[in-house]
Amino acid sequence: MKDPVFNLIESEKKRQSEGLELIPSENYVSKEVLEAAGTILTNKYSEGYPSFEGVGENGEFWDEKRIVEEKLKNYRYYGGQENIDRIERLAISRACKLFHADHANVQPHSGANANEAVYWAWCRPGDTILAMTLASGGHLTHGAPVTRSANIYNFVGYGVDESGDIDYDELEKIALEEQPKIILVGYSAFMKIPDFARIKKIAEKIPDCLLMADMAHVAGLIAGGVHPNPLDFGFYVMTTTTHKTLRGPRGGLILSKGNVKNPLKKPERTLENIPVLIDRAVFPGTQGGPLEHIIAAKAVAFGEALKPEFKDYVKKVVKNAKKLALELKNRGFILQGDGTENHLVLVNVKESFGIDGKFLEKALDCVGLNLNANAVPSDKGAAFRPSGVRLGTPAITTRGLGEKEMEKIAEWMRRVVDICVGLGDENLLVSAEEELSKIREEVKSLAKKFPVPGI
Numbered sequence: 001m002k003d004p005v006f007n008l009i010e011s012e013k014k015r016q017s018e019g020l021e022l023i024p025s026e027n028y029v030s031k032e033v034l035e036a037a038g039t040i041l042t043n044k045y046s047e048g049y050p051s052f053e054g055v056g057e058n059g060e061f062w063d064e065k066r067i068v069e070e071k072l073k074n075y076r077y078y079g080g081q082e083n084i085d086r087i088e089r090l091a092i093s094r095a096c097k098l099f100h101a102d103h104a105n106v107q108p109h110s111g112a113n114a115n116e117a118v119y120w121a122w123c124r125p126g127d128t129i130l131a132m133t134l135a136s137g138g139h140l141t142h143g144a145p146v147t148r149s150a151n152i153y154n155f156v157g158y159g160v161d162e163s164g165d166i167d168y169d170e171l172e173k174i175a176l177e178e179q180p181k182i183i184l185v186g187y188s189a190f191m192k193i194p195d196f197a198r199i200k201k202i203a204e205k206i207p208d209c210l211l212m213a214d215m216a217h218v219a220g221l222i223a224g225g226v227h228p229n230p231l232d233f234g235f236y237v238m239t240t241t242t243h244k245t246l247r248g249p250r251g252g253l254i255l256s257k258g259n260v261k262n263p264l265k266k267p268e269r270t271l272e273n274i275p276v277l278i279d280r281a282v283f284p285g286t287q288g289g290p291l292e293h294i295i296a297a298k299a300v301a302f303g304e305a306l307k308p309e310f311k312d313y314v315k316k317v318v319k320n321a322k323k324l325a326l327e328l329k330n331r332g333f334i335l336q337g338d339g340t341e342n343h344l345v346l347v348n349v350k351e352s353f354g355i356d357g358k359f360l361e362k363a364l365d366c367v368g369l370n371l372n373a374n375a376v377p378s379d380k381g382a383a384f385r386p387s388g389v390r391l392g393t394p395a396i397t398t399r400g401l402g403e404k405e406m407e408k409i410a411e412w413m414r415r416v417v418d419i420c421v422g423l424g425d426e427n428l429l430v431s432a433e434e435e436l437s438k439i440r441e442e443v444k445s446l447a448k449k450f451p452v453p454g455i
């Protein structure tokens, strides 16, 4: 008998098929990405790195005759790497091509690991890192006191202004005062396009300052050409997750500019040496063996992102997000930044309707619309009771939903809000089951018309 875990996987397939995923950090991977992630590559240990000496630069596979030659050049701690090396090398060269990078480390198990490795590559305990505060839209790994890195480094934060954009004057003032080792531009709940050129000018005034971007949310938009690429504006390092707009397997990625050299030799801490410093900070600095099945799936996803269809996809993601924002506004939802320039929308639910974000998240969950409660800048709600909700279009656009469907989603959301306001207390949601189930059936019937890839 098959393990009962598989029954639960079947239930999850049903949930994904019958509901609509509005969490902006989620997506649905292709069948091929899924296939690569579930392979025997999980059996292999491959601590270390493949050779970097110009092999597969254009994504071509190595010539079989050169396998021995390549084996002599790799930097692995285990034997039997001829296929793994080629897979990892392909992932690296595709990632470099997608993001105009000199080097890519495809081994981070997650976005958090990628950030941690960059901090470790460039800073020493006590060094200052300047990043967007969590309350303004930054990520936990950008200095939230509950994280390990916040206990190692001295994080200082910048925020957003009234318009929801980065307060660049404040950022410059703090940077000049604090002389950080890293200025980090990145966020999980920010809907504007950062002025990378302006931030580069600020960083130039600070000696030894590494300009780092955490583009976890918008990496797919960058790859598809609808969002500027920080590496084109003088940033040295860009981290990302691979599973959000980039539509790959769950994992992390570090891209950098600089001189790619033997990762076994300890280099001097210079900007030119960043690729090697990063490789050493990932392994052995902060991780052990890489997940080569996931790296294979990353390679497949990067290959997909290099195709022209991906450009169309990300254009639609942004178009859908703008339409969704407009339809929500028309129905009384007050939006942070009054709209969006990317794939996500942040709603101040408290200000709009007097209920908190968690209440709305739970009520929407009951109808098969999944999003997440999120703090809004200068939120007065507790961490588990934030005032806002965050939603986005990467996943539903993958399923093929368009602007017409964005109107429907906004309408369902308003109907659910009215139920919540009528009840006044989330513990009473059960008493609204009949009304909620009507909306759930409507969501389900639309969702069924747009199958989830791979199911």
Ligand SMILES: Cc1ncc(COP(=O)(O)O)c(C=O)c1O
Pocket: 025, 109, 110, 111, 112, 113, 115, 139, 141, 186, 187, 188, 214, 215, 216, 217, 241, 251, 252
């Ligand atoms: C900007 C940003 N950085 C890093 C991360 C962490 O990624 P992971 O959950 O893969 O560790 C996230 C995840 O949401 C994120 O939004």
